[in-house]
Amino acid sequence: MDIDVIIARINELARKKKEVGLTAEEVVERDELRQVYLGNIRRNFRQQLETIEWVEDAENEQKGNA
Template sequence: MDMEKLIARINELSRKNKEVGLAQEEIEERDELRRRYLDNFRRNFRQQMDSIKYVEDDDDMIKH
């Protein structure tokens, strides 16, 4: 399931929960979808953090 569909389904279940409540099966689906969303978010965030390159200050590069 791509992220847009995942988020849409999470939102759909959230709206239904506010309006009429969820059956146990839907609660379990919602929890699984949320877990998948957070896993994906963490993985993407980690990739972004890993791609950051650190540069130490170098006196030759600093202009006064």
């Protein structure tokens, strides 16, 4: 499912909760969508962390090879 669609549905459910409340099914749907959204954020963050190159480590390796 597209993340934009997930966010739109989460926001729709949030507005509905403020206005009239949610049914039990909608609460379950909201919680599931939140988990998908958070999983996506965690996965993207982890990917960003994995691409970080530590400059100190590279400098130390070069000094050790010299």
